[in-house]
Amino acid sequence: MRLREQVSSLMAWLRERGLVMPLAIVAAVLMLTVTEGGYQRTRASLEAATEAAQARLALYRLLGLVTRAESAKRGYLLSSRREYLQPYIEAVRDIESEISALQRRMNSSGLHEEPELSAIEQELIERLRMKMDEMHEVLVRFDRQDVRGAMDLMLTDIGLRNMEQIRALADQLIERSNQRIAQRVGRMYDAMLFLRLGILALVIASLLALAQYMRQSRALAAQRAEQQRVVQAERDLLEIEVRRRTADLLDLSWHLQHAREDERSRLARELHDELGALLTAAKLDAARIRPKLADAPPEVHERLKHLTQTLNSGIALKRRIIEDLRPSSLSNLGLLPALEILGHEFAESAGLEVRMMLSPGLVLDAGAQLTAYRMMQEALTNVAKYAHAKSVEVELVADGPMARLTVQDDGIGFDAAQVGGRSSHGLTGMRYRVESEGGLFELDAAPGRGTRLVAWLPRRDPEVAAPASMTPPPLPPAAT
Structure with a gap:
């Protein structure tokens, strides 16, 4: 728990300073370098071990070819049959090619880097050539009908000592090849272990990063949920406030409309009662005056007639205004x-x-x-x-x-x-x-x-x- 808190605080510190991405890039480059280096070391060790193994096989083949040539030579000497010479000829020819292959393998495997091994190789090659010369000389004497000379040369200790020296030198090279193979295989295991440790470190770092990411995701999700809850609460309060304001506006509209209609009704009544009474009284007065002005000049009658029409227009306007203010047809x-x-x-x-x-x-x-x-x-x-x-x-x-x-x-x-x-x-x-x-x-x-x-x-x-x-x-x- 404490380690997680320390990692979280470290990640927060890096995030605040904008170092998360550069560190991620550096870690990725470092991991690529480690894996590539391990791969190259493993490949080099594997190639060197393979070359050493090939050199060892070349030594085994040389020993086998020498033994084959020796057997073919002895068979020919004992039987005097020419068909025994064909294996000898093939073995001698292959020995030369195997000597060249051995030198190449020794060079590729790095065994030539050690002077002692290089000297052993040269001595082995010289011993092989001496053995080949000894076998060739025996066959030449035998073909010349010098059977005794051939047998004497064959029965000397020269061939035996050469063969023993060849086996001893080959064993030394094989032993050193085995050691070189074991050394290269050890390095290869070390490189593989290094890769495993690097991959393990990467996995641990990835798991820590994933855990941190999931933790931050949960924190962000919780924060978003809290924000949504707050927003929803504010929205609910806003909706309640909107409904309340809407209800208040409807109540106010109803009050204003009824107040306006009441005011219109009051104005209509006042117009009907007050203004109607005044206009009606004026019209009645004009009607009473008309008989008394029978002898008046014509222009007086015109003025009186115009006054009556004006009063009638006023009464009609009063009625229209009252109807607009409060329709009597609706009430009646x-x-x-x-x-x-x-x-x-x-x-x-x-x-x-x-x-x-x-x-x-x-x-x-x-x-x-x-x-x-x-x-x-x-x-x-x-x-x-x-x-x-x-x-x-x-x-x-x-x-x-x-x-x-x-x-x-x-x-x-x-x-x-x-x-x-x-x-x-x-x-x-x-x-x-x-x-x-x-x-x-x-x-x-x-x-x-x-x-x-x-x-x-x-x-x-x-x-x-x-x-x-x-x-x-x-x-x-x-x-x-």
Whole structure:
């Protein structure tokens, strides 16, 4: 545990100073150097051992060839048959080639680097040549019919001493070759051990690096999980705050709308009571004055007539203002007749075709009725200003526990995704007004295929249960 902490602190120290990558490169280069050096040493040792083994085999072959030549010579001397000379001739010829091969092997294996071994090799070659000369001289005398001379030369100790010297010298070279092979094999094992230690060090370093990486990965994963938890907590708090602010805005919108409608109602009453009484009294006074001015000049009658018309215009303006502030048709006749009157008046003033499809029997709260009326009023105003439409379709039908009000035109439309700024305040006001009454609002518009406004408002129907969630049904395609 303490070693791991020390390694972790060391890695942190190296990482802070930007030394991790340079050290990794140095370690990789060092490992490549170690492995390459070990490979080269192993290869050199293996080649030297192979050459020494080949030199040893060459010595064994030389001894075998000399023995073969000696046997063939003795067989020929004993039998006088020429077929015994063929093995002798082949053996003598191979001895020369094996002597050359032996010199090359001795040189390649490094045995020539030792003066003593070089002297032994030279003496061995000289002894081999002397043995070959001795065998050749015996055969020459025998072929000359000097059988006694040949036998005397063969029975002397010269050939025996040469052969013993050849075996002794060959044994020395073979022993030194075995020692050189053992030495090279030892070096090869040392190089392999060095490689094993290097690979072991690399494996240990890799395992430590992997452990450190996994530890850091777990730490990073834990840190990311903590950050995600914090972000999620902040997001949840933000969503709660957004919902609270949205609810506050809806409450404020509802309060402002109701305050505005109350103010409009108050103004409408004051206009109806105060201004209406004043205008009516002025009109009655003008009517009483008319008989008393029968003998007045014509211009007085013209002025009186103009005054009466002005009073009538004022009374009509007062009525229009009162209707705009608080539609009396909605209060006196109900929602459906009020919508029909609004549609007919708009058709006459705008010169458009207005098709009304209103389902009878729908009952809404007073606030919802006023919201539906204001939405249709605002929608028709927008059609007159911007739509360039030829016809408008208004539909009010029951849709489950809700009443669906649709206002659709066949005008130029607009891109609903780019609605924003001051030009969209009317639509935004509609949305908040509908939502403040517990309903839903939807806008469907596109360039070239008109505009459709849909609002779902709660119905006041005791036989229909309140909905669990107000999700609007899919809208039919807009008219083009």
